[in-house]
Amino acid sequence: MSAPQTRPLGIGVIGCGEIAQLMHLPIIHELPQLKIAALCDLSRSVLDGLGDHYGVAARYRDYHDLFRDPAVDAVVICTFDHGPVVRAAIEAGKHFIVEKPLAFTAQEARPLVAAATASGLTALVGYMKLYDPGYRLALEKIAAIGRPKMIQVHDFAGRFDRYQQLYTQLRGQDVDAALIKAGQQEVAGRVATMLGCGHTAYADLYMTLLMLGSHDLAVLRGAFGVAETVSYAQAVGPTHLMAVLGFADRVPALLEVAFGAQYEWWDEWMTVHGEADEVRIDFQNPYVRNAAAIVRLREAAGEGPSERILPGTPETAFRRQWQHFIACVRGEAMPLTPLQGGLDDLELAERIIKALPARALNEAAA
Known part of the structure; x- marks a missing residue:
């Protein structure tokens, strides 16, 4: 149509x-x-x-x-x-x-x-990061290194207030706060039902994975397909998660996502370690226009090491x-x-959370 x-x-x-x-x-x-x-x-x-x-x-x-x-x-x-x-x-x-x-x-x-x-x-x-010209360039370099030994994805993000000075934004004060709260509570109830009594304590962690970490699940999937296994998960904090995922051909990936870092830089990257080469993608603050991901290559230059930095074409991934x-x-x-990719990521997020040990709500509060 x-x-x-x-x-x-x-x-x-x-x-x-x-x-x-x-x-x-x-x-x-x-x-x-x-x-x-x-x-x-x-x-x-x-x-x-x-x-x-x-x-x-x-x-x-x-x-x-x-x-x-x-x-x-x-x-x-x-x-x-x-x-x-x-x-x-x-x-x-x-x-x-x-x-x-x-x-x-x-x-x-x-x-x-x-x-x-x-x-x-x-x-x-x-999933605008999948359109980022730096990410698209990195996919070509990743394909050239063969089977990875290891993948690492790290996302601590950074401050979410600095970019606001770059734009003029209208903020409405005329919406009923009770209406907004009711909607949030209704969603929280649906999430709690899905997680079940043994994992409801991880609701904030699940929402962190959906709101911040879903982009990281997407860039992983875009490069390597859907994860086949979740062999380990740890709740480092209420909004800090570590997990070990398994991809095709038994390639492992370490995923770390945390919300709340007050860095003055944007801390989100994926590194792919090959047998002889390494590709790293440094994502830029998504709220800043015309800032593409930066690709860093470590490879052999004759009998010695070499490192190249490939800046992505200046462009806004949203555009x-x-x-x-x-x-x-x-x-x-x-x-x-x-939409299938969005479903794949939701299913993986649920698998990651349910790989955590069952925990009562009062344990989480303690």
Whole structure:
């Protein structure tokens, strides 16, 4: 199913918070193949401020109303709870990009994957790092080193307040706090049910894996496929996880994800150790535009060592993601980040958490 190519794709933005304002809206606005057709948010003040800024008259508080707008060909889903909006998008016949995670549990995601596949719609999970030109370059170098001896993925991130001075963001103060809290509690209940009584104490760790670590699961999968085993997991802290994963041909990977580091740098990297060469990808702060991942190669130079640094082409991964989305809608490309990948990552996240020893809630509090 494809949208008309004689006019720009009309994009509805559902959830006009930080990532929508910092990345999606400016990029949609600047790409000639796209047009911001409608906005949806709980905050009337945010809707009016962004609507006036971008010249968008169609402003909705309920995403169901947006889906009935004939000017909307596709949507980007940036809400807190993605699953119900994804379902509504498929039912409405709208192409979409959904920010990660696809849903909060694999059980919720499975019917969405099946429905999207049956619909023929273009449906992408917003794993923008897989579009990063530095990451794409690194995949070529990783393929050249043969079977890895070991893979390491490390993500402590960094400060989440420094980049805000680079942008102007509207923050609505007119949304009922009780409504937001009720939504968060409802999601927490679904997650707790999935984890079961023996692992509910790890709910914060699971959410860390979904909100921060899902990008790391995605870049691992993009390079090596879906992990076959989870041989070890340790909860270092309430939002600090270590795990040992196994990939095809018994290749091991050490994964470490932690939220809360106050570094003045962005601390996220993947290193692939081969028999004679090593490839490292240093990811840049995802909130800074035109900063691609940096690839570092360690290899032989004659009988001695050599190290090369290959900076990725200056580009914003979110922009490349949108360009790929346009090509998919027009039938010119196949989805690089389909919903199945989002489901694979949710299933792996659950396997990692359930590899941890059973623990009661009162033990976690202690």
